[in-house]
Amino acid sequence: METMKEQRSKNVEWELVKKAQDGNRNAFDQLMLENQKSIFRLAFRMLDNRDDALDTVQETFYRAYRSLKKFRGESSLRLWLETIATRICISRYRKKKIFVGVEELFGFGSHPKWDAEIDANAHRKAITEAMRTLSPKERMTFVLRMEKEYSTSETAEIMGIAEGTIKALLHRANKKMKKFLLRALPDEFEN
Amino acid sequence: MLDTYDKKIKDLLDSTEPVLTSRESDEIRRGMWLKMRRHRTTVKVRAVLVPSALLLLIAFVALNPFGNGQITESELFFFSDSDIWEKAGDIPQDELIYGMLGTEIDSIANVYLEETEIEDAISLLSEDEQEEFLIALAKEI
Numbered sequence: 001m002e003t004m005k006e007q008r009s010k011n012v013e014w015e016l017v018k019k020a021q022d023g024n025r026n027a028f029d030q031l032m033l034e035n036q037k038s039i040f041r042l043a044f045r046m047l048d049n050r051d052d053a054l055d056t057v058q059e060t061f062y063r064a065y066r067s068l069k070k071f072r073g074e075s076s077l078r079l080w081l082e083t084i085a086t087r088i089c090i091s092r093y094r095k096k097k098i099f100v101g102v103e104e105l106f107g108f109g110s111h112p113k114w115d116a117e118i119d120a121n122a123h124r125k126a127i128t129e130a131m132r133t134l135s136p137k138e139r140m141t142f143v144l145r146m147e148k149e150y151s152t153s154e155t156a157e158i159m160g161i162a163e164g165t166i167k168a169l170l171h172r173a174n175k176k177m178k179k180f181l182l183r184a185l186p187d188e189f190e191n
Numbered sequence: 192m193l194d195t196y197d198k199k200i201k202d203l204l205d206s207t208e209p210v211l212t213s214r215e216s217d218e219i220r221r222g223m224w225l226k227m228r229r230h231r232t233t234v235k236v237r238a239v240l241v242p243s244a245l246l247l248l249i250a251f252v253a254l255n256p257f258g259n260g261q262i263t264e265s266e267l268f269f270f271s272d273s274d275i276w277e278k279a280g281d282i283p284q285d286e287l288i289y290g291m292l293g294t295e296i297d298s299i300a301n302v303y304l305e306e307t308e309i310e311d312a313i314s315l316l317s318e319d320e321q322e323e324f325l326i327a328l329a330k331e332i
Contacts, residue, residue: 025224029220032219033216036211036216036219036220037216040211040215041208041209041211045204050209053209054215054218054219057219058219058222061220061223062223062227062230065223065227066230121207123206123207124207126203127203127204127207146201174196174200177200178196185203188199189196189199
């Protein structure tokens with residue numbers, strides 16, 4: 001059940017949305033500020049590249065602003081924004097995966113360059129590599145369910161697919177992740 | 192309840208959470224508004240240029256001197272503006288729209304733009320918008 005605090009914050013958000021729909025830029029700026037970290041996290045996990053993730057966040061807000069008048073508040077703004085971001089991410093990840101595949105085929109990708117800021121530790125590298133073994137939809141399901149902690153039905157709504165499919169995708173994703181992480185981080189992942 | 196694997200994955204995800212810096216956050220917002228401004232300039236330029244082209248098209252379709260035959264692009268400029276405006280005023284609106292829908296608007300609009308004084312339309316834009324429009328135009332060319 002929704003708490004008073006959650007309801008108040010929803011009302012404040014809706015007020016900002018209405019102002020932004022009427023052309024108030026400060027209101028939309030405020031909505032961007034409140035949601036960009038969450039969308040960045042989603043995009044970064046999906047694309048594992050900082051620039052691509054930043055670009056995706058910007059593109060998400062751009063598309064959202066252009067169709068803001070269509071937003072009627074049936075779902076939360078964050079869910080709506082993350083639905084937009086998800087579509088952009090899946091499309092970009094597909095292109096990226098083809099490129100990475102070509103790189104690896106010719107040996108360019110066997111020793112990927114790691115941005116010092118990103119590759120701070122073995123854990124980060126392991127999770128990034130493990131997620132690369134997933135298909136675009138498996139990866140998105142994994143990110144939305146495990147990292148963003150959306151429910152199965154919310155994930156299904158965001159991705160526009162059936163709940164049963166989400167369960168199957170998550171099952172496959174976890175199986176692949178577990179297999180990779182057992183080899184990459186045996187100390188942490190072996191019981 | 193989370194099983195051991197779920198908990199370990201959750202810990203791993205939390206410990207490797209990507210962080211957005213305040214500089215990046217500012218850049219996202221700045222970049223987004225810049226993109227919006229570019230989009231608006233494009234829309235505004237179209238709004239300035241295309242209606243003129245469409246009006247000319249409507250009038251031309253209504254005045255088609257070749258009856259039901261096809262109108263070629265070069266034939267579009269057979270008439271003086273004053274002829275077109277004068278005669279277009281006599282045509283019922285639904286007939287004009289009907290004629291317009293059955294025609295390739297883009298190609299005729301392009302021909303119109305090639306012949307018309309773009310400077311007049313551009314002068315209606317602000318200095319920033321003019322600059323952006325000219326950059327966009329240069330890229331197109």
